[in-house]
């Protein structure tokens with residue numbers, strides 16, 4: 001365990017976001033008290049440690065790495081740079097004490113202690129939506145798991161959760177688990193999805209379902225869970241346009257295991273308790289283009305900020321947050337004061353945007369700002385636009401737009417130069433069925 005308790009930047013969470021943020025901050029703050037990373041698990045790597053399938057790093061490294069391989073590239077770099085990691089340590093609270101933030105931490109070795117840092121990066125990832133959040137009626141037998149919990153059991157604990165499987169929700173984790181359970185000898189009866197489209201990436205529909213002959217039923221949900229000790233089966237029903245079950249379409253599907261892949265919730269209890277303004281759509285903080293939240297000196301990135309589709313973009317965003325946190329220390333005059341910025345908001349066809357504000361460029365050499373967003377509905381082709389009133393700042397045409405795939409666009413200093421504090425950039429998408 002690191003023995004210093006005062007740092008320039010403290011990063012909470014040692015997943016891909018926390019690792020990339022800590023590395024980027026450490027490159028700017030090489031002193032021993034520059035950067036600290038705190039992780040509650042016994043190893044860094046986050047959720048990637050249980051993702052033994054490949055497909056990570058295609059954008060960043062041009063290679064299809066497994067989760068642990070992707071994570072180890074960042075762990076090795078953090079070690080090389082000498083980033084101290086407090087492992088087996090959970091952060092219980094973050095409070096803003098003006099010049100310093102105070103982190104209340106707890107570990108088996110050190111008990112309760114306080115870490116002080118001048119800037120904090122929140123990189124706590126997300127958790128899965130459990131059965132309790134869905135209100136599915138029925139019994140409470142064993143055999144009902146979230147897809148990530150089943151993945152953890154198989155890949156890290158060598159425990160097979162069941163043999164005859166139904167999956168509710170077509171998120172990426174559910175589809176990846178459909179393939180994983182099949183490879184381990186289970187029979188996956190089907191994947192059922194409430195929406196009229198799959199909510200995971202198209203590549204996972206092909207590689208995890210189609211290639212293994214696993215049926216995907218859209219517009220269908222589980223309406224009852226049966227079994228007194230162990231799960232005996234589920235009743236499924238088609239849903240109408242109002243997403244309510246249609247009477248007369250119910251059918252029983254026998255199974256001993258139900259995996260839920262029905263959404264991820266950013267982990268933000270710490271952010272809320274610290275007084276950070278939240279975005280009700282993403283479940284993450286409201287941030288500017290440097291990933292700084294409404295609390296000066298508190299930054300957010302990765303799945304704690306908004307649920308990402310690809311880890312490569314998590315790393316890129318987190319590097320921005322880590323660099324900005326390190327640079328924040330050298331700008332005491334700006335701390336607590338707001339720099340001129342322009343608002344960013346979703347318009348027609350777009351569900352949310354990150355960031356919610358972009359600082360106006362201080363010089364023509366300022367780096368471009370990244371804007372990430374998701375569309376509301378799938379379309380075969382479409383145009384995405386960033387506009388202020390009638391002026392188009394940036395426009396792209398995509399062969400396909402899908403809510404599962406995040407769109408990233410860049411705005412250079414030239415596009416932002418003519419804007420003022422009073423302007424709002426509207427992000428819209430217009431696709432064809």
Ligand SMILES: Cc1cc2nc3c(=O)[nH]c(=O)nc-3n(C[C@H](O)[C@H](O)[C@H](O)COP(=O)(O)OP(=O)(O)OC[C@H]3O[C@@H](n4cnc5c(N)ncnc54)[C@H](O)[C@@H]3O)c2cc1C
Pocket residue numbers: 012013014015016017018038039040041045046047048051054055056057089090091092123124125126148151172173176267270301302303304308309310311312314
């Ligand atoms: C099953 C599954 C399959 C996936 N497949 C792919 C894929 O094929 N390709 C791809 O590109 N992406 C994939 N992803 C997505 C990718 O793994 C995530 O986008 C990425 O891991 C998010 O990184 P993160 O650091 O934000 O969160 P995480 O990896 O969740 O890391 C967060 C870390 O914070 C720690 N933490 C939380 N709270 C505290 C606290 N209070 N104190 C201390 N530590 C704390 C946690 O222990 C954890 O280690 C997959 C994700 C899952 C779940």
